Amino acid sequence: MKKVSFAAFGGPDVLRLIAAEEPHAGPGRIRVRVRAAGVNPVDWRIREGQVLGAHPVELPSGVGLDAAGVVDEVGEGVEGVAIGDHVFGEGSDTYAEFAVLSAWARMPQGLTFEEAAGYPSVVETALRVIREVGVRPGETLLVNGASGGVGSAVLQIARDRGVTVIGTAGAANLEYLRGLGALATTYGEGWVERVRQLGRVDAALDLAGSGVLGELVELTGDPRKVVTIADLGAPEFGVRFSGVAGSVPDALAEAVALISRGRLHIPVEKSYPLAEAAAAHIDSRAGHTRGRRVLIV
Template structure:
């Protein structure tokens, strides 16, 4: 009897071990390296219409650390302890009721919650093409959907020229490439070290800062059809002055844009399956670039988020999960 009890206890321990996972969490607002920690928690269970994946890679986004620092708390509640991360790639581990598009073992990527963990729930996903590495797939959703959405909101005519403020980061890089595929000319601003990078993406590069209006006028003597603020650097009035019409300025990073008559492009994601499939297929065909500046193991998530918060990005940072 004693031996049987011991065996049953060991089984219970094994079962409990199987449902535990490593995850990144924070318990209060603050800077990444001050509040983020790795903890062991239970695996999340997918609800109807959701899937659970064994995470292979998760993209780092400015919304991660902005939410963590409390910049969204006036309109978005964070329940502590909170996870971090909204996009990921991985292998399907479990499916919720009503899910028929994928099966356990399929490689997928998409939008989810608390994706910087060993396992995560996805609410929107597509299958990952074989030609797209997990690290790339995990960094596609936010940048590509945001870029697609803000270009739709700007609605510039093919053949016209637009200005992209902050064109070298993850979203900016996507905007440049998708805008060029729509037949738009793109003037993109970035630091001196990213000028050649923007040129490779298909943009006409220029630096930001004093004299931008004069530089843009020389590069686009026929005028600018619209401007996209990706960086959120507080230059909405300057962009309006360059374009001449506040309704033709769209920001994805500066909530104050509407105070000046410009527009703020916000979620939820639109046409997400179409956008993710299209961008992934373009990448697989060599028609789309996604520059990954650096990859970090899960335990270095705080460091990756701190680097992102410095706003000196080229492309994306990615967390990889073994």
């Protein structure tokens, strides 16, 4: 089978499309013929060797956590899923023609493989950081870097829970954020005052890692009310860095429920063929994404 792999940590040029042995579903796992794989910032952070504490890597290594596809092997002890089912979920080395998943759910009706591949890690992360930041119905949540996949999910989930959301993004994405029910303003010079003009901030999430933790603490008045998934300097500000996943099966179940109720939709900004994984990483690292990037297999 074809698979994206890297033999040394480094830039996107270390990625190679190679011929590899097919993986097989062990106990408690399923294998899918991958139709699409989600591209997440953690993928290029792993490739660069940034997050070895949370994601140990043995080189050479495959790439990718999220996938949508067709079940073609069911491991021992697995119930409720059959060969031929269309599923999306999390596993390992998903930038490949076949991948083993450790958590999955049936794809909601009407969702394409391309769309479904963009949800698993994004929704788990969004649910986790909303929980960790402790924002409650009736309060206001500020989201720095709100237009990407996690931000898109946070805005919609928080709004569904009765939370007012203020999102920051580039000027080109402000109408997109407003379409998701958020109050929106641009980042850059003067952004703190622009946020204050939109309302009180009870809690804040940093999804962009753009060096604004000090300002987020200032806006909330409490470092315990700020969570980041992108700024490794969090301890310096007394801010929580969220990097350990919660229950992926629970997150997938909630994603299915939200999608089925029409309360969650994350658009695919761009799709790439498997051979262009390096280009997908370059674009992901550059930011300014509206929704998700995925690889088509």
